[in-house]
Amino acid sequence: SSISGTSMAGPYISGTIGLLLSHQPSLTQNKIREIIRHGIDFYGSDIPKPDLYMGEGRVNIFKALSLVTSDAISDAIAVIHEPKDEKIVSGVLPIEITASGNFILKFAKGIYPSQWEIISTGGEIDKKIAAQIDTLNYIDGVYTLKLEVNDLRGMNWDITTIEVDNVKILKPYNNDYVNLNDIIEINALVPSESEYIFEYAPISNPDQWSSRGISANIENGVINGVWDTSDLVQGTYHLRLKAKYRGIESEDI
Numbered sequence: 732s733s734i735s736g737t738s739m740a741g742p743y744i745s746g747t748i749g750l751l752l753s754h755q756p757s758l759t760q761n762k763i764r765e766i767i768r769h770g771i772d773f774y775g776s777d778i779p780k781p782d783l784y785m786g787e788g789r790v791n792i793f794k795a796l797s798l799v800t801s802d803a804i805s806d807a808i809a810v811i812h813e814p815k816d817e818k819i820v821s822g823v824l825p826i827e828i829t830a831s832g833n834f835i836l837k838f839a840k841g842i843y844p845s846q847w848e849i850i851s852t853g854g855e856i857d858k859k860i861a862a863q864i865d866t867l868n869y870i871d872g873v874y875t876l877k878l879e880v881n882d883l884r885g886m887n888w889d890i891t892t893i894e895v896d897n898v899k900i901l902k903p904y905n906n907d908y909v910n911l912n913d914i915i916e917i918n919a920l921v922p923s924e925s926e927y928i929f930e931y932a933p934i935s936n937p938d939q940w941s942s943r944g945i946s947a948n949i950e951n952g953v954i955n956g957v958w959d960t961s962d963l964v965q966g967t968y969h970l971r972l973k974a975k976y977r978g979i980e981s982e983d984i
Contacts, residue, residue, distance in 0.1 A: 740786075743790055744767065744790065746792075747767060747790055747792050747795055748763055748767075750792060750795075750796060751763055751766060751767075751795060751796065751799060754796055754799050755799045755800070758799070761806075761808055761810075761887070762804065762806070765804050765805060765887050766795050766798045766799065766804060767790065767795055768787060769795075769798055769803070769804060770790070770791055770792075770794040770795030770796075770797070770798050771787055771788030771789060771790055771791055771794070772788055772789045772791045772794075773788045773789075802884065803884065803885070804884065804885075805881075805882050805884040805885035805886060805887045806831075806882060806884065807830075807831050807832050807880040807881060807882040807884075807885075807886065807887040808829060808830065808831035808880065808887070809828075809829075809830055809831075809834070809878045809879065809880035809887045809888050809889040810828060810829040810830075810858075810878070810889050811826065811827075811828050811876055811878050811889045811890075811891045812827040812828060812829065812858055813825065813826065813827040814826070814876070814891060814893050815891065816891045816892055816893075817892055817893070817894070818891075818893050818894070819893070819894045819896050820866055820893050820894070820895060820896070821866055821895070821896055821897045821899075821920075822865075822866060822867065822897070823863055823864070823865050823866070824863065824864045824865075824866055824893070825860045825862075825863050826850075826851075826860065826861055826862045826863065826864065826876065827858060827859060827860050827861070828856060828858075828859070828861045828878050828889075829856065829857050829858050830853070830854075830855060830856050830861075830878065830880045831855060831880060831882065832854070832855055832880050832881055832882045833852075833853070833854055833855075833880070833881050834851075834852065834853055834854075834856070834861070834878060834879060834880045834881075835849060835851075835852050835878075835879045836849070836850050836851040836852070836861055836862055836876070836877075836878055836879075837849055837850065837876070837877040837878075837879070838850045838864060838874060838875070838876055838877075839874065839875055839877075840869070840870075840872060840873070840874050840875075841872075841873060841874070841875065842873060842875055842892055843875070844875055847877065850862050850864060866895045866897060867897060867922050867976060867977055867979070868977060868979065869895050869979065870895075870979055870980070870981050871894075871895050871896055871897055871898055871981035871982070871983070872894070872895060873892060873893070873894050873895075874892065874893055874894075874895055875890060875891070875892050875893075876890065876891050876892075876893065877889070877890050878890075896983075897920075897921065897922055897974075897976075897981060898919075898920070898921050898922075898925075898972060898973075898974045898981040898982060898983050899919060899920050899972075899983050900917075900918075900919045900970065900972050900983045900984075901918040901919055901920065902916050902917060902918040902919075903915050903916070903917070903958075903970065909960065911960060911961075911963065911964075911965050912960060912961045913960050914957050914958070914959055914960070915957065915958040915960060916956075916957060917929065917945070917947055917954065917955065917956040917957060917958055917970075918953075918954065918955055918956075919953075919954040919972050919983070920952060920953060920954070921949070921952055921954060921972070921974040921976070922952055922974070922976040922977075923951055923952040924976065925949070925952070925974040925975060925976040926974065926975045926976070927949065927954065927972060927973065927974040927975070928942060928972075928973050929942060929945045929947060929954075929956070929958075929970065929971070929972055930942050930945075930970075930971045930973070931945070931958070931968045931969060931970050931971070932968065932969050932971070933966050933967070933968055933969075934966070934967045934968065934969060935966065935967075937969060940971065943962060944958055944959040944960065944961070944962055944963075945957070945958050945959075954972075958970070969984050970984065971983070971984045972984075
């Protein structure tokens with residue numbers, strides 16, 4: 732049997748931090764984070780590094796304690812202040828960082844991506860906007876920002892994940908219950924000047940999409956409309972909004 736999740740990982744990390752501080756009470760938050768990152772055991776060649784479910788590796792407390800007085804750990808400070816981790820974003824996204832030295836700011840789709848797009852480079856910066864990302868140039872989904880900062884001892888980094896959500900259905904609500912033959916209010920947000928279509932399909936047969944009974948208008952990126960359900964049979968349906976803008980296609984269900 733096995734148990735997973737942050738409820739299991741949290742106590743191990745907390746205990747490791749306690750031991751590090753008892754050994755060296757003057758350790759900073761940044762230094763503790765880097766000691767733990769460097770004091771890990773990798774899982775082996777069969778598990779990519781880093782891994783979505785395993786993370787950076789397995790904590791090795793002995794190795795971490797041995798690094799407390801080591802000169803091998805970089806003192807570089809790398810902090811992404813904005814956006815916050817797991818933030819839902821749309822439109823133009825400013826990125827606020829702190830870097831104690833030369834930095835590289837990267838962006839990529841997914842969690843723990845293997846290929847990155849460099850969006851900004853520079854020198855020392857203290858809690859200021861280092862770059863802006865126009866999320867309209869990207870398909871809706873989860874993305875990762877990574878800040879790398881170098882000093883003479885090496886490199887430290889910070890990572891945050893965001894969800895790009897430029898196409899969103901506001902009404903009807905997810906898992907909403909309505910009466911058959913109801914006229915349902917539709918409300919959604921898309922980038923201005925988008926080409927869009929609303930469709931529905933029964934959950935039992937999600938390949939049969941139709942727009943019959945739906946009428947809507949768009950103004951400044953706001954879609955308002957109605958869905959006449961009088962031709963439907965009783966059941967559960969998906970409602971899908973597909974939008975195309977700048978050659979990008981995204982959808983919400």
